[in-house]
Amino acid sequence: QQQVKQSPQSLIVQKGGISIINCAYENTAFDYFPWYQQFPGKGPALLIAIRPDVSEKKEGRFTISFNKSAKQFSLHIMDSQPGDSATYFCAASETSGSRLTFGEGTQLTVNP
Amino acid sequence: DADVTQTPRNRITKTGKRIMLECSQTKGHDRMYWYRQDPGLGLRLIYYSFDVKDINKGEISDGYSVSRQAQAKFSLSLESAIPNQTALYFCATSDLRGASYNEQFFGPGTRLTVL
Numbered sequence: 001q002q003q004v005k006q007s008p009q010s011l012i013v014q015k016g017g018i019s020i021i022n023c024a025y026e027n028t029a030f031d032y033f034p035w036y037q038q039f040p041g042k043g044p045a046l047l048i049a050i051r052p053d054v055s056e057k058k059e060g061r062f063t064i065s066f067n068k069s070a071k072q073f074s075l076h077i078m079d080s081q082p083g084d085s086a087t088y089f090c091a092a093s094e095t096s097g098s099r100l101t102f103g104e105g106t107q108l109t110v111n112p
Numbered sequence: 113d114a115d116v117t118q119t120p121r122n123r124i125t126k127t128g129k130r131i132m133l134e135c136s137q138t139k140g141h142d143r144m145y146w147y148r149q150d151p152g153l154g155l156r157l158i159y160y161s162f163d164v165k166d167i168n169k170g171e172i173s174d175g176y177s178v179s180r181q182a183q184a185k186f187s188l189s190l191e192s193a194i195p196n197q198t199a200l201y202f203c204a205t206s207d208l209r210g211a212s213y214n215e216q217f218f219g220p221g222t223r224l225t226v227l
Contacts, residue, residue: 009152032214043116043202043218044155089154098143098162098206098214099170102155 003027006090006103013110019077021106023090026071030092033066034100035075038087047088048075080110115139116219118203124225125193133188133222135203142207144186145216146170146178149200158201161186193226200224 006023013019023033034049050057050064050073057064063076077084090103116137125131135144146158147170157170159178167178175197179187190197200223204216 006154034215036216041220043204043220044216045218046215049215093214098208098216099157099160100214100216101157102147104152104154 003101004090004092004103006106008106009104010107011109013080013108015080015082015110015112017080017110019075019080019084019108019110021075021088021090021108022072023074023092023103024070024072025092025101027092027094027101028071029094030101031095032093033064033073034091035062035064036089036091036102038089038105040086044087044089077108080108082110082112084108085110114220116203116205116217118201118219118222120222121220122223124227126227127194129193131190131193131224133201133203133224135186135188135219137184137203137205137217137219139205139207139217140183141205141217142183143205144180145204145206146176146186146188147202147204148172148197149202149221155202158188190224190226193224195226198224198226 004025035047036044037047038044061078066073088106091100093100119134142163145160147155161180177189203219206216
């Protein structure tokens with residue numbers, strides 16, 4: 001039973017375009033929502049994270065948008081670059097513990 | 113030097129064999145995790161440990177066991193490997209203290225193939 005649903009499974013974007021990846025969750029106790037980035041042959045690494053007390057967090061070209069009422073959050077990559085080509089995972093956890101529940105992953109390809 | 117190391121990086125084994133995957137960390141974190149990654153299924157938690165004396169089952173623990181030999185070492189065993197355990201396995205660590213609150217740091221992974 002996947003508690004965090006992620007879409008799309010794959011995404012192809014042209015250089016300079018906007019990449020958008022969406023996630024939805026069911027557990028209302030979740031209150032920490034990170035995104036991880038994974039390059040081929042490497043382990044995932046934290047990219048950006050948000051808590052539900054804010055609706056948006058921006059770090060450089062990467063923005064998380066959070067909609068608590070809809071139980072959804074999304075990653076926006078502005079001005080996408082070929083170097084952004086990777087697999088992206090959304091995740092969620094409860095503050096009381098540090099178990100992360102991951103989404104299925106999105107393979108992003110940015111064409112030059 | 114890498115903070116989280118995994119050995120071996122690649123392993124091919126046969127059905128029914130016992131195999132151990134090892135993870136070591138130099139980050140001083142108390143919490144360690146084992147995940148498996150399969151295409152289209154994301155990362156699924158196998159076991160996790162919040163300290164040396166604390167071991168917990170994750171989503172998919174059947175067919176696996178773990179040992180936390182020390183704060184820095186966490187091993188995953190497949191007692192009798194089967195082909196559907198073919199996957200990419202990751203070890204991760206985390207800490208609830210400081211600026212890296214709850215961030216999980218992953219090792220480079222072990223690609224396991226069971227024939």
